[in-house]
Amino acid sequence: MHETSRRSFLAGSAALPAAAALPGIPSLVPMTEIRAATDTVAADLARYIGFGGKQAGGPGDIACGNWLASELQRLGFAVERQDVSTPFFDAERCELTSGAAKAPVWPQPIVTPTGPDGVTGTVVRVDPAGRSDFPLENAIALIDLPFGRWSTALAKPIREPVLAAFAAGAKAAIIVTNGPTGKVIALNADGRKAMFPGPVAVLAPEDAQPFLAAAARREAATLHLVGTGGRRPAFNFVGRIDRGKDRWLAVSTPRSGWYGCAAERGPGIATWLWLARWASKAVQDHNLAFICNSGHEYENLGAAETLKATAPKPAETHFWLHLGANVAGRDWHDAAGSMQPLPSIDPQRFLSVSRSLLPLARSGFAGHVGLETPYPSDVLSAGELNEVIGAGYQTVAGVFGIHRFHHVAQDDARCVDAHNVAVTAAGFQLFLERVLRGDPSGSAA
Incomplete structure (x- = not known):
């Protein structure tokens, strides 16, 4: 819904007008x-x-x-x-850590697990325009979305920066779903095949600050996406x-x-x-x-x-x-x-x-x-x-x-x-x- 059409896009309680009775269809309830x-x-x-x-x-x-x-x-x-x-994924351990900071994350379907040891790399922030100040090679990309009521990972402001980060050599991507609640916004996904070539997770905006700070200091983080998946x-x-x-x-x-x-x-x-x-x-x-x-x-x-x-x-x-x-x-x-x-x-x-x-x-x-x-x-x-x-x-x-x-x-x-x-x-x-x-x-x- 961030485009005019995904195909190309109740307090309203005023008195409801009565419909005249007609054969086979009685009038509306008052x-x-x-x-x-x-x-x-x-x-x-x-x-x-x-x-x-x-x-x-x-x-x-x-x-x-x-x-x-x-x-x-x-x-x-x-x-x-x-x-x-x-698809399904039963999570066992899904978290992002950096130094003393630890936060739960939502594994983005179709999930690419990290393995029990996780994936470690320097945190690099990717801004709402898809830009980063540092190379993404072997990094964990922190995709800092613009504010919105997000719904699907197919939306261009989400899909394109994630794909670009992997194309630039990132090991994993973390999406910060900045929105009206400060919570994780789970994102719809393709149900037939994985959308991204590596592990992707969603981080709540209310949990993001320590990791944005880690990115500013060029510190490392580790992502764990561990669980059982399949269909x-x-x-x-x-x-x-x-x-x-x-x-x-x-x-x-x-x-x-x-x-x-x-x-x-x-x-x-x-x-x-x-x-x-x-x-x-x-x-x-x-x-x-x-x-x-x-x-x-x-x-x-x-x-x-x-x-x-x-x-x-x-x-x-x-x-x-x-x-x-x-x-x-x-x-x-x-x-x-x-x-x-x-x-x-x-x-x-x-x-x-x-x-x-x-x-x-x-x-x-x-x-x-x-x-x-x-x-x-x-x-x-x-x-x-x-x-x-x-x-x-x-x-x-x-x-x-x-x-x-x-x-x-x-x-x-x-x-x-x-x-x-x-x-x-x-x-x-x-x-x-x-x-x-x-x-x-x-x-x-």
């Missing part, structure tokens, strides 16, 4: 019912958060997938699973209700991620469940495909496999809605050196829609912070929505974003509010009602 539904959303969020870490193929991801599949089966969906091979099975699934119609509604969301992913994934999961419960009863003139992918953190690995094998064909799909990251994460105040949670939604969430849907999206999401300014999908798209568009689906929408604790271990229950998620989910229900009845303007009929 705000009173949204408030009543908040308890269900809260339970869904708590269940998702309770699975703990969600790395693809790990215990939390598998348990979460089983739960979501069972929820769809209870609604009458026929569930088909698809195996996906994903393990994960699974995608699709829940279908085939009504024998000639067109499909597809709704997708990923469930996996580096940590607990409370606000990164939780609101998307809860909204996906909301829409599945609604559509299974209300949408009678479309077949339904509700898709849940693993392997998202490996640059949409699961989504790519879904589109090859189990998704409805583009020509048969009326509309595809993708619920990505930060559907409704909480915003924060920075005050007196600490962060305080706000009741409002982080505005760094983006709604991308096919151009034909722009008027409808502007009307339907008026008052929904961040979503109220939708973008045409040929200008801005990201994540798994890129995969959907690239596969040839013509009428699409997707929400994605980077909240303050995105890809941070502290993305926990503090970062999400059930009422905000319920309001957002109701907004997407309204949007779907209007798309399915063919209302491009978003005006009440």
Whole structure:
């Protein structure tokens, strides 16, 4: 999201306009019912958060997938699973040391281990422009990123300095993910092959100062990335209700991620469940495909496999809605050196829609912070929505974003509010009602 398009790129609780009833699709729930539904959303969020870490193929991801599949089966969906091979690394010792300084690091996937003795070299700082004052031959490159809400190692400001450091002879690279929390920001990676020719790790900005000082003094450091890695099975699934119609509604969301992913994934999961419960009863003139992918953190690995094998064909799909990251994460105040949670939604969430849907999206999401300014999908798209568009689906929408604790271990229950998620989910229900009845303007009929 540091480029305009990765493909080339909820406090908004104003009264939701009522949709007129139409055959097969009842009207939107009123705000009173949204408030009543908040308890269900809260339970869904708590269940998702309770699975703990969600790395693809790990215990939390598998348990979460089983739960979501069972929820769809209870609604009458026929569930088909698809195996996906994903990387993993079980860390035993991952740390950076220099003299008396020691700090934990996050091993950047696909991990190149250092071996038990580690890798030692002079620390050389690489600035945000990719420049270094000293030679990188046999060094440990300390890549001091500019401030940002980072998400993926494929971003040019990350990938290019790391590759350049190895090309200049560095033994290893350490990425300092300067961002809004001061913590390690885990970075998405290619899930099929290692991106870099040597060991790479991520260091929290709050732990970086001793190593920046070591670089200034041209002192040595040792990096240890020790553990067990390889590949393990994960699974995608699709829940279908085939009504024998000639067109499909597809709704997708990923469930996996580096940590607990409370606000990164939780609101998307809860909204996906909301829409599945609604559509299974209300949408009678479309077949339904509700898709849940693993392997998202490996640059949409699961989504790519879904589109090859189990998704409805583009020509048969009326509309595809993708619920990505930060559907409704909480915003924060920075005050007196600490962060305080706000009741409002982080505005760094983006709604991308096919151009034909722009008027409808502007009307339907008026008052929904961040979503109220939708973008045409040929200008801005990201994540798994890129995969959907690239596969040839013509009428699409997707929400994605980077909240303050995105890809941070502290993305926990503090970062999400059930009422905000319920309001957002109701907004997407309204949007779907209007798309399915063919209302491009978003005006009440």
